[in-house]
Amino acid sequence: MKTCLQDLAAFEGPPLFASAVAVGRPNLPDKASLFARFEDMLRSRWLTNHGPAVREFEERVGEHLGVAHAIACANATVGLQLVARALDLQGEVIVPSFTFIGTAHALDWMGLRPVFCDIDPQTHCIDPSQIASLITPDTSAILAVHLWGRPCAIEELARIAAHHGLRLVFDAAHAFGCSYNKTPLGGFGNAEVFSFHATKVINAFEGGIVATNDGALADRVRRMRNYGFDDMGVVVCPGTNAKLSEGHACMGLASLEILGRVIDRNFENYRAYQNLLRNIPGIQLMTYHVAERHHHHYVVIEINEALFGLHRDVLESILTAEGILARRYFHPGCHRTEPYCSPPHTQRTLRHTEDLADRVLCLPTGMQINPDEIATIVDLIRFCFENAAPIRDRMGLRSSAVG
Ligand code: T4K
Numbered sequence: 001m002k003t004c005l006q007d008l009a010a011f012e013g014p015p016l017f018a019s020a021v022a023v024g025r026p027n028l029p030d031k032a033s034l035f036a037r038f039e040d041m042l043r044s045r046w047l048t049n050h051g052p053a054v055r056e057f058e059e060r061v062g063e064h065l066g067v068a069h070a071i072a073c074a075n076a077t078v079g080l081q082l083v084a085r086a087l088d089l090q091g092e093v094i095v096p097s098f099t100f101i102g103t104a105h106a107l108d109w110m111g112l113r114p115v116f117c118d119i120d121p122q123t124h125c126i127d128p129s130q131i132a133s134l135i136t137p138d139t140s141a142i143l144a145v146h147l148w149g150r151p152c153a154i155e156e157l158a159r160i161a162a163h164h165g166l167r168l169v170f171d172a173a174h175a176f177g178c179s180y181n182k183t184p185l186g187g188f189g190n191a192e193v194f195s196f197h198a199t200k201v202i203n204a205f206e207g208g209i210v211a212t213n214d215g216a217l218a219d220r221v222r223r224m225r226n227y228g229f230d231d232m233g234v235v236v237c238p239g240t241n242a243k244l245s246e247g248h249a250c251m252g253l254a255s256l257e258i259l260g261r262v263i264d265r266n267f268e269n270y271r272a273y274q275n276l277l278r279n280i281p282g283i284q285l286m287t288y289h290v291a292e293r294h295h296h297h298y299v300v301i302e303i304n305e306a307l308f309g310l311h312r313d314v315l316e317s318i319l320t321a322e323g324i325l326a327r328r329y330f331h332p333g334c335h336r337t338e339p340y341c342s343p344p345h346t347q348r349t350l351r352h353t354e355d356l357a358d359r360v361l362c363l364p365t366g367m368q369i370n371p372d373e374i375a376t377i378v379d380l381i382r383f384c385f386e387n388a389a390p391i392r393d394r395m396g397l398r399s400s401a402v403g
Pocket residue numbers: 022023024025026075076077078099100102103145171173174194195196197198199207208325329
């Protein structure tokens with residue numbers, strides 16, 4: 001516990017966590033289960049090219065999502081690219097700027113132009129009311145993101161897409177294990193793309209799933225992921241190598257077994273943050289619809305500098321010095337990142353995106369951390385609030401506090 005300024009590791013004190021706690025620390029499966037799967041894989045000498053582990057992974061994920069087709073691929077970025085190609089997207093695609101840069105890059109890499117849309121400041125997801133003004137004769141699709149696993153305004157987006165004859169794709173990289181109107185995310189729009197990267201709620205080291213109920217689209221994605229080969233081994237279209245290996249699928253399968261445990265721990269952690277952060281002025285914790293399934297994998301706070309006394313970046317640097325590796329996802333917003341902040345991309349002011357990108361901080365959760373350690377983190381945040389003025393003085397910062 002910190003009692004005076006000198007106790008802060010940012011100044012002279014020892015860090016609270018000798019071994020850092022980090023946003024994105026992977027949740028690890030049961031070793032025995034993983035190693036047994038590796039043994040089977042090695043014994044069979046079947047290492048890639050849609051072997052038994054990948055087939056089982058696709059089956060299990062498909063069951064979780066309740067979709068007809070779950071197609072495993074190397075990662076979600078390449079999954080988005082496969083979908084873009086399989087849907088024959090052209091020209092412009094409307095996408096939120098407040099997302100991981102990979103969402104925008106997946107489009108750019110396919111020769112498509114991302115057109116950035118602002119977000120709803122409550123949900124952090126694309127604001128449907130801003131989409132119509134961005135549609136041009138060159139628009140072919142909307143790529144919406146279920147940020148933090150929070151579902152987009154799916155019905156409104158579907159209405160807009162249908163009205164304008166646009167394709168609707170969801171970047172569901174964050175959203176495995178989350179629901180919308182009590183239905184698992186996965187079957188909405190033309191396709192949804194999930195990530196199983198190491199930093200996700202469960203992981204396959206790297207990995208992605210394209211989920212869809214459209215059989216013809218699924219066939220095209222399957223062929224394109226494997227150089228355009230069809231089931232008979234004949235090349236019928238252009239393709240790439242976007243396959244998931246058997247080793248990755250083993251990790252994905254073993255991780256799936258712990259999904260319930262991870263979600264339970266995340267929820268316990270989330271409740272601890274919720275109870276403890278409640279009375280700290282200027283800190284607002286993102287909330288989720290209680291009737292929906294959610295993984296609580298992202299503990300997202302918004303910092304109001306005027307009320308808290310310190311800017312988000314100052315708090316982040318204090319936390320980092322203490323061994324608490326919080327993250328400023330998704331600063332500064334794709335539209336303010338190269339190549340999208342330079343011509344020929346149209347420069348737009350996205351008020352809510354820019355405001356949030358300056359105020360959002362994700363805090364550590366997952367199997368690496370428990371509610372006692374969360375109490376330590378929140379005590380530190382409270383200490384920063386209570387000592388904001390002397391911290392600013394010591395750092396030579398000016399005040400923007402109100403009152
Ligand atoms: N769409 C959205 C909305 C996304 O968020 C992402 C990916 C994608 C699409 C694309 O999905 P994939 O193609 O990746 O399947 C991470 C991930 O690389 C990326 O997958 C993820 N989103 C993005 C939000 O975050 P970083 O920059 O946070 O990773 P890194 O290496 O800084 O790690 C974060 C923390 O986790 C560090 O403190 C260390 C810790 N860590 C990380 C890894 C990889 C570990 O302890 N062990 C590890 O193995 O990007």
